[in-house]
Amino acid sequence: MKKLILLFLLIPFVVLPQTPNGTTGVSITTSFVIPGGLDPGTFTDGNPYDFVVIDPSGPTVIETVDFNYDDTNGNTLNLVNPLLYNTTYEWGVWADGNDPLVDPIIYGPYSFTTLLATPLLVGPADAATGVSINPSLSWTLDASTSDVDYYIDYDDDGELALDKLTVGPFAASPQSIGPLAYNTTYIWQVRAVVNNGALPNDGEETTSLTRTFTTEIATPVLTAPANASSQSITPTFTWTLAGGTGGVTYDLQYHTGGGFPGTTVAGVTSGHNTTVFVYSTTYTWRIVAKKAGEADKPSSSRTFTTGNPNLLASVANPSQGNYAVGISVLPTFTWLPSTGATSYDLEVSTDPAFGSLVTLTGNLAIAGLTYTVQPFEQLNSGTLYYWRVLINGGVNDGIYSNSWEFTTHNGNLNFTTYYPYGTSVNLAWLLLPYTANVKYDLYYSDDGFLTYTTVPNLTNTFYTLTGLATGTTYGVIVRAKNNAGTVIISYSAAVSFTTDGLPTPYLSFPIGGATTYSNPPYLYWYTGTLFSGQYQVRYATNSSVDGNGELNHGSAANLALTSNLFTVFPAPLTAGQTYYWQVRCYDGVTYGPWSLVESFVIYSSTPTVAPVPYPSWPLGGYDYYINPPTFFWYTGTFTTGLSFQVQWDDDSDLNTAPLGTSAWFASNLYYTLGAALTPGTYWWRVRSSIDGGITWSAWSTTESFVIPAATSTVSVPYPTAPVGTIVATLNPTMSWFALTPPALQYRVRISPYSSVDGSGMLNHVTAQSSGWTSSTSIAYNSLPSAPPALIAGVTYYWQVQARLAAPPNTESSWSYVVSFETAAGATAIVPLVVSPIQGQPINNTSAILTWALPSQSQTHLKFDVEYSKSADFTNAVKISGVNEPFAKIDGLDKNSKYYWRVYSKNNNGSQSMYSSVGSFSTGNITSVEPVQQVIPANFELAQNYPNPFNPTTSITYSIPKDNFVSIKVYDMLGREVATLVNDYKNAGNHTINWNGEDNSGQKVASGTYIYRITAGNFVATKKMVLLK
CATH class of the missing domain: 2.60.40.10 (Immunoglobulins)
Structure with a gap:
């Protein structure tokens, strides 16, 4: 018999079926029943037998015992030692002495699974307090714990039957839950559940007993006062506390730098405001939450600074x-x-x-x-x-x-001018933004304002200090105040000046030995500072100077004093001679130091025989709407030392009592009559002289022009001022004369360009008309619907038109065109084109372009010239920085028409508008016999060809004399569609093409159109048809 591992107690019992057999949830101390009356073949070995319990997972023998089988009543066997929970076992009977793990079994085997153990809660202890809101919950479970999941049930309402919260499954203990609510009592339990579908007891569940715990109190969160300054000395302290507040009390702790706990105010509640603090003191504070049986919970700290005593009353002026x-x-x-x-x-x-x-x-x-x-x-x-x-x-x-x-008070006060001269200084200042009813106090001092003199209550923004000491440095300050003197608005910064003599001029042009083509030449300079006195110019043919820097050669001489920053010699200088010059200032008492000496050379190209001039404009019997007229000519080459004389008459025989003959004058290639001519046809001619009129060339060809008469039934007004003058203002008074009654109204048309249409109206794109006025004398800026403001240094062309004041308001023709120039000062001036200007042939591939300034600038001007074969100056050639009023251009194409224009500019970046456009044609200079174009005898407008057309047609027209030509296309409702020609044309036959586009470049629709020509008094129309 084998040695027993575990002892069994033999208890008689009634015959029962064998148990346990295939059951689960079996007690770990279960009894085993072997029934009596079994098949005799089962127990054949004879008593005793071995009863064995095996763990098949090993397999391992758990218990073995010898027993004698009771065939009548069977046997009931109890274990001496309990089995493991949650474990599957096998049991049976073997012959005594056999190995149950090797030898055959006699009875069985039968299997069963023990019940799952009940979890035993460990922590936290039942009814614990101050538990973390993320508590760690622990428990134990007797073996076996294989294939077991755990679930934690908890709630804050004292029971778990209805609405518990569950977390899990978990594999083991401990586990944390949360976060839970602060200062709250929770009930909890643990459930163990078998989770293995292969096991016979899968899903078996056991539940622990319940326990309770209360979570810790929260840390207070401060809300007021903020971390800020200027706080009340009785601030209101507020805070919040998360979770439950049962059993919680609060202490206020604060200190001024010594650290916590500092001063403690116990038993406060949120909203506490009875503690009084000290002004202008910085406090650090916190709230401590307390509950019996728990650790205190101090909040984070905040810092505030109490404010200052409210003492301030007002700031003035004004008192606020x-x-x-x-x-x-x-x-x-x-x-x-x-x-x-x-x-x-x-x-x-x-x-x-x-x-x-x-x-x-x-x-x-x-x-x-x-x-x-x-x-x-x-x-x-x-x-x-x-x-x-x-x-x-x-x-x-x-x-x-x-x-x-x-x-x-807002105000920026600055001196704009502090210009000393002699023992005086001109002062000007500006207060921004503009403020009405302001007075000024002026302070000046020569000792840094340790002492000073006051000039009070000035109402202007300028003042002249006089009687100052010479060679003395002064400081000056101005302040602005309201009219009552109670509010000081602003002080300027101090500026200083020294009354230490007159400025030394800087020479501008001509300098550096430059060649000047103007004779007599103009000289220019500047001072670099404001000076209101006069200037003296000294010149010589030798550069020798004395110890004071003054030209001292025997040829040295002074020109007359001038208050301008330029002067001109009173007579021509010697051609080819080099001259030296200098300038100094004069204040009426004292001369300043001389400038440095500069030099220039007078251009020399004086002909031995006076050339015959070529009339340039007006000519060919053209209607000339500018009155008084200006005559232009050219010589074909640039020469110096020429003088010119012009004659004009109202019949073609200028040899007998001409209407007018000018005096001899130098340099200019143009001449403007001093008075307007009456309507009619006039003839003119010009000749030159190399000796001022002692000997002269032959007269030029005689050319004619027409001053057109008014054709309207309403009286045409006549401009009276400004006419042919330089005006010193940009708001001149415009005056004219007209015969009345009936009552008339007038309007002015003005442009910086002189081009007119066939009716004599200024037609450059810059030309604009004013509104109507009944006055015959009105300031330019007061004109109704005034045209754009005038610009300094520009020649303006203007005319006036009348209409009946009463319906039907019939309008007169435009008056003839007159001109005036605005004073340039030191700005750039719009040049006046002189020659060639009206398309005349020069029969040369070189051309000399000349122009003139209608007024004199206060500074030296340079010129930029452009010329092109296109009237819109595409692909133009530009010549920049020309110092003289002419330019020679070479390499022109034969048989070509050229257009040219010019503008001036100064050294300060000022640039004038372009001049009007001049034109000329080179001709075919290589022809042995000039090709003469047949000049038509009459005006004619030919039918377009082809007609109908698509997409392009040609229109041919003939004019017997040079004239301004306009050809426009209209639709059948009379609306303008396109402008094909709007230019001055030479006499001859001309052709223009139309591609069916309107003025905006858009293709027009199919249909019938009218084209109309206007050339002087000639007007004709024809129809053409566009098909698509």
Whole structure:
């Protein structure tokens, strides 16, 4: 018999079926039943037998016992040692002495699974308090624990039957849950569940007993006061506490730098505001939450600074409180007394933290309750300032008052001019933005304003100081104030000047030995400073100077004094000669130092025989609408030393009592009559001289032009002023004359270009008309619907038209065109094209382009010239920086028409508008016999070809004399569609093409169109058809 591992107790029992057999949830101390009356073949070995319990997972023998089988009643066997929970076992009977793991079994085997153990809760202890809101829950479970999941059930309402919360499954203990609510009591339990579908007891569940615990109290969260300054000395403390508040009390703790706990106020509640603090003191505070049986929970800390005593009363002028605006830059500050204070320190700053202070005199230890900023310590205009006072002595000693802010009156005051001359200085200033009813005080000093002189209550923004000491440096300041003098708006910065003599001029042109083609030449200079006196020019043919830098050669001479920054020699100089020149200032008493010496050369190309001039414009009997007219010509080459004489008459025989003969004049290639001509046909001619009129060339060819008469039934007005003059204002008075009655109204048309259409109306794109007025004399800027403002240095062409004042408001023709120039000062001037200008043939591939300035600039001007074969100046050639009023161009194409224009510019970047456009044609200079175009005898407009057309047609027209030509296309409703020609054309036959596009470049629709030509008094129309 084998040795027993475990002992069994043999208990008689009634016959029962064998148990356990295939069951689960079996007790770990279960009894085993072997029934009696078994098949005799089962127990054949004879008693005793071995009863064995095996763990088949090993397999392992758990218990073995010998027993005698009771065939009648069977046997019931009990284990001496309990089995493991949640374990599947096998049991059976073997012959005594056999190995159950090897030998055959006699009875069985039968299997069963023990029940799952019940979890035993470990922590936290039942009814524990102060438990973390993320508690770690632990438990134990007797073996076996294989294939077991755990679930935690919990709730905060004292029971788990209805609405418990469950977390899991978990594989083992401990586990954390949460976060839970603070200071809250929870009930909990653990459930163990078998989770293995292959096991017979899959899904078996056991539940622990329940326990309770209460979570810890929360940490208070502070809400007020904030981390801020200027807090009340009785602040309201507020905070929040998450979760439950049962059993919780609060302490307020604060300190001023010594750390916590500091001062403690116990038993406070949120909203506490009965603790009184000290002014201008920084406090650090926190709230401590407390509950019996738990650790205290202090909040994080905050810091606040109590405010300052509210002492400030006003800032003036004008008297205002906090956030005042428009305050004087010499303000007066006023404050209230502090108990027991002996004095106050005033602080003013542009920094709200008062990091940097405005420097003031007498602002410390002020015994009174007011302070006014002193002159010359003024605050800045239009600036935001902050102010406060420091209390000296008394209950608030060393504490600042509250702070206020204010903004000074906006105003930027600056000197725009401080121009000394002699013992005087011209001063001008500007206050921005503009402020009405302002007065000014002017201060000047020669000792840095230790002492100063005041010129008070000025109403102008300029002043001249006189009687100053010579060679002395002065400082000057101006301040602006309101009319009453109570609000000081702004001080200017101090500017200084020295009355130490006259400026030395700087020579501008001609310098550096430059060749000048104008003779007599113009000389230009500048001073680099303001000077209102006169200038003296000295010149010589030798550069020798004395010890004072003055030209001292025997040829040296002075020109007449001038107040301009330029002068011209009174007579031509010697051609080819080099001249030296210098300038000095003169204030009426004293001459200043001479400038440096510069030189120039007079161009020399004087012909031996006076050339016959070529008339350029007007010619060919053309209608000339500018009256008084200007005659233009050219010589074909550039020469110096020529003079010219012009004759004009109202019949073609100028040899007998001509209407007018000019005096001999030098240089210019044009001449303007001094008075308007009456309507009619006129003839003119010109000749030249090399000796001022002693000998002369033959007269040029005689050319004609027409001053057209008015054709309207309404009286045509006649311009009277300004006509042919230079006006010193950009708002000249425009005057004209007309015969009345009936009552008339008038309008003005003006342009910087002189081109006109066939009716004599100014037609350049810049030309604009005013509205109607009944006045015959009105300032330009007062014209109804005034045209654009005039520009300095420009020649303007203008005319006037009348209409009946009463319906039907019939209009007159436009008057003839007159001109005037606006004074240039030192600005660029629009040049006047001189030659060639009206398409005349020059029969040469080189051309000399000449122009003139209608008025004299205060500075030297240069010129940029453009020329092109296209009237719109595409692919134009540009010649820049020309110093003289002419340019020679070479390499032109034969049989080509060229257009040219010019503008002026100065050294300061000022640039004039372009001149009007001149034109010329080169001709075929290589022909042995010139090809003569047949000039038609009559005006004619031919039918277009082809007609109908698509997409292009040609229109041919003939004009017997040079004329301005306009050809326009209209639809059948009379609306203008396209302008094909709008230009001056030479006599001859011409052809223009139309591609069916309107003025905006869009293709027009199929249909019938009318084209109309206007050339002088010739008007004709024809129809053409466009098919698509």
